Structure formats: structure tokens, C-alpha cells
Amino acid sequence: MRGRRVSQAAYRPYHEDHRAAAAEPGRGRDATKPTDIPARGWLDIAWRLWTEITGDRILLIAAGATFYLLLALFPALAAFVSLYGFVADPKTIADHIAFLGGVLPTGGLDLIRNQLNSLASQSTSALSWGFISGLVIALWSANSGIKSLFDGLNVAYEEEEKRSFIKLNLISFGFTLGAMFVGIVMIVSVGVVPAVLAFLHLDRWTELLVSLLRWPILLVLVGFGISLLYRYGPSRARAKWRWITPGAIMATVVWLLASWGFSFYLQHFADYNATYGSLGAVIGFLVWTWISVIILLAGAELNSEMEHQTAHDSTTGEPRPMGERGAAMADKLGISADAKS
Template identity: 55%
Template sequence: MRRAEHERTPPSSNHSSASLVWLLALAASAMLLSRRPARRDEPVSEADTPLQKADLHGRDAEKPHEIPPRGWADILIRTYEEFLNDRLMLVAAGLTFYVLLAIFPAISALVSIYGLFADPGTVAEHLQLLSGVVPAGGLDILRETLMQLTEQGRAGLSLGLILGLGIALWSTNSGMKTLIDALNIVYGEREKRSFVKLTLISLGFTLFMLIFMVTALAAVVILPTLLNFVGLGGLENWLLTLRWPIVLVLVAGLTALVFRYGPSRERARWRWVTWGAGLASVLWVGISILFSWYVENFASYDETYGSLGAAIGFMTWIWISAIVILLGAELNAELEHQTSRDTTTPPEKPIGERGAVMADTVGETRG
């Protein structure tokens, strides 16, 4: 029995040795595994952290110029995508229809107001200042309409001023309401204002636009006389060369007003509407000059459409202008969509309670 037990002893020793080897191997493996976390001390790319990713895309930007290049790439890509998704070229076509319906009552209202202070016949004379921007055919249509209206004389215009001006303003107001509706589409909003409030806002825009145009025309008449009176008549030609920068600034200001107060939402701060307004104004002046030059030198609307050629060219210019304005609004919308900060008027409100879709949500990254 003892011999048998003695014979079983060597296998037990071998088993212990094997177990010891396995234990040592496991211990070594554990030591190696325990050393892997030391890689945390290696430099980590800032772009790997969620906070830095947000900073790279301007999610914490309080002003548009604080948005970094990656954020601007997101904005431009989304602007292009939403321009297509919102079918803004089709929306601009509908806006063009209502503008055409409203433009002639607007001219009537303009002549009526201008006739209170000066000879309405001078309106047609100063229409030539728009040459180079408005296509020649469009100028001819406007000039003919103005001549028909001014043939009535100041007395005739004054007799029915209140009734005629009211009808003209109401008709012009339909075009402004359509623009406001288009801006609601761009900003992803539904019209939440009452009929009375919306009408007052659109009428306010319409009346302000007409007063601005009357003031601009009056300045054209008064300025040369004033310069001659103070002995600076030679500056007249120099000032005329500056009319495009002046027009650019004024159009940008008017566009920013419409972008801020037009959509049915909590008002955006000025810094979040001026970028799109500036872009729309620059593009509008540039594209209008190019289109006017193209129509004058290459286009053959008269050959294609006959007597309707001038009207078609004018309508095309209005359509292009509407596209440019809506593109500027789309850029503003995506600028607000890029940051998580409150872009609406004070006081500061948490996301989801700001009363504006673009301020209450954050757009997707694209780069």
C-alpha cells in the first residue's frame, strides 16, 4: 500500500508544477493588462471629446462671427439642403405672382403720396436712376404706368386721395403678406398671429416702404438744389456714383427689418438677421446688374414672346429677386440653428422655451 502511494507521488508533483506555471502566466497577463490604462496619459485629440466637438462647430457661439470654419461648413451645406427641401424656387414663383399684382397699386399709392409734396410728373423722370438694375423692359412698363397716373394732375390725385390710397395700400398689402408667409416656411414656423395683428404688421411694412421710396425720390430732387445753394454743385455727379453703395446699405436695412419682424416667432436679435440681409442685398444688386446687362445685350424676350417680352423679362427679374431674398432668410435660419445659445430677444431662455423653431433646436453637423 505504501509503495502504491509512493508511486502516485510524482504525478502529484508534476501537477503542482503545471499549476504553478499557469498561475505565473495568469499573473503576468494580469500585470500586462493592468498596465494598459497608462495609455490615458498619452495626448488625446481635442476633437475626440464631445465638448471640443461642439466648440469646433460653434455650438456655444453667442455671435455669428464666433462660429468656426467647420460650423460655417455645416451652415452652408444645410442652407443648400433646406433651400431645396423648402422648394424656395417654387415659393419665389408664387411670391412673384403676388408682387406683380401688388406692384401697380403700390405705384399708384406712391404717386398719390408724392403728389402731396411735389409734382408727381417728376417721379417718372427720376425712374431712370434705376437703369442698370431693373431691366429696360421693366422700366418701360413702370414708366408707362406712371405716365398714365400723372396725367391726372395733382388736383385729381388729391380729390380721391384717401379712398384711392386706402385701396392701393390694401392691394399692395397682399404682396407683403405673401412674403411673410414665405419667411414662415423658411423659418419652419406656422402663422400664430391673429388676422388683425398680421394685417397691421404687413400694412406697416408696406407703408414704411412707400414712405421710404417717397423720401428717396424727394432727396433726388432736393439734393442738387441744396448743393448748388451752398456752392457744392460739382458734388452732384460724385454723389450719383455713390448711389449703389447707398442703395445697398438701405436695402440691407429694410431686408433686416423684414427678416426680424416678419416671421411668426419670437424676434431674433439683430446680429442674427444682418448676415443674411447683407448677403441678400449684395447678391440682389450684383445679380440685378448682371441680369439687366444680359437682357439688354443677349436676351431675345421680344422675339420669343412678342409684345409680352418686356413683361416676361420684368417678371423674371422679380422672381430672381425673390429667390435671393429667401436665400438670405435661409442663411439666417441656419445660423440660428447652429448654436445652442439663445438667439432671441432677452431675457435668456432655455432651449425649448424660446418661441422659435430655429432657436429651440440645433442643426445637424455636416463635417
């Protein structure tokens, strides 16, 4: 996507960067963390954020990532069932994902549950064979979905992929396995937590409180996963956590609200089954995935524009001057909203 930017004026030549930082007081050009950026600086960020989301064609990139994620979905479920069988009965997995009904579209949840039931009903030998020979293929297919997200993050951070084939796939495999591990822990806890609460004989209000804590824990896990994607997904010098957290929090909260809103919309207003027939559930899940990826990339765009607002080094390690930081958005200053004309 490099070379097809909407506004080349948004990127100042290197020799003007330090002069611009001193010449534009009150905009957070010397900010060491996002909270140091004043209101005028956030207006600059908001203007550039809108320009970049449209200029980077985030909706189109999210559609491409959605395609690869959906291609990877069923191989990922096959691998997930194989791994889940090591810690619990695979036949219980479909029942334990019911808690996702609050964020997944109804049709999408049914689609995943039916596939999980089909996979879990296979014979033990089939599952063993799947783990021995098919798991690698399934993980490789699921891995392509993660790499498609990396491509989108590279666009958001204005980077080209510079990592070697081996390093890129090791990182993406790490994310793939990590996501499956967290998913297994979450789903197993759905079955374990009620049993533990019953054993402890807690009062009704304490039991309710502990049960409700699963949702904040889910949000924390989602937010932490998004933060890891922002830190290790782009091919660039790693950003400090302080420059990653705002976008991750925004993406997590907006994703949850958007998921609830979209599920409500499907249940009360839209009838995809009437329009698309038997494909209604697939279409609904596809649109939800597309919206989720858009929000994820928008959070990355927010983080990148925050780094673009300050001349201070936002990458890890010893402070380096602009032009030597190994991160495009940290190596130059973004244009201010006042200079857009």
C-alpha cells in the same frame, strides 16, 4: 410646408440638444454671435442651407410670392402717386426714377415709368378721389404682396403663422407704408440733390462725390429694409440683430450683382420682345422679381441655419433654454455635415 421636410434627421429631439452641444466641439455649438462659428460650423451651415433651399422649394415659393407682388404692383403705384403728390409734383415722378435703371431691367423700368405717367396725368380731382377712396383699396392690394413675403419667411424659419389677423395686417401695412415713404424720399432726393449742389457752388470733384454717395445710401436702405423683414416678417420670437445682419448683407450684395447681371443679360444676349412680343417687358420684370425674391428668401435661410448651429439663445430678451424660445430654429440644433450619412 411643415411636415414635408426632406431630412427629418436635421432636427434633433429636444433631450439631445444640450448633449450634442458638448459632444461636438469646434462647430460653434456655443457661439454667441455668427463670428464665433468656426470653419467646420460654416460647412455644416452651408450643407444644411443647400438642403433647406431645395427641401423648402424656395424657387416655387418665390414664384408664388412674385405672382402676388406683381398683382400688387399697379395698385401700389397708384397709392404711391397719390402720396407723392403731397411732397412734389406727381408729373415729375417718372423722370426721377431713371436712377433705378442700373438695377431694374430696361423693359421693367419702361413699364413702371409708363404706368406712372398715366397715373400722374390724371386730373387733380381724379387724384384726390383716388386718395380719398381708392388709396385704401390700393394699399390693401399692395399689402398682399408684403404678406406673401411673410409667408415665404415663415417657411425659411420653419414657422407657422400664429399672429392674429389684425396684428399681421398692421405689421404688413407698416412695411407697405414704410417702403412707399422711403421710395418717396429717394425719388425726391434725385430732384433735390442736383439743385442743392448747384446752389452750393461746390467744385466738380466734390459734386461728383456727393452724387455718387446716393448709391451707397441706396444699398444701406435696401439692406436695412431686408433686415427689418427678417426681424419682423416671420411669426416667431424676434432674432437679435447680430443673427440677422449676415443674411441681410449677403442678400443685398447678391441682389445688386444679380440685378446688374440680369440687366446686362437682357441688353446683350436675350431678346424677350422677339420671343414674347409685347409681353417681353412684363416677362423680363417678372423674372427679375422672381430672382430678387429667391435671393431674399435665401438670405433668410442663411440666418435661420446660423441660429440652428448654436445652442446659445439667439432671440431677444432674457436667455431661455432650448424648447422655450418661441423660435423653431433657435429651439433645436441642426445636424452636422459629418452626420449626414
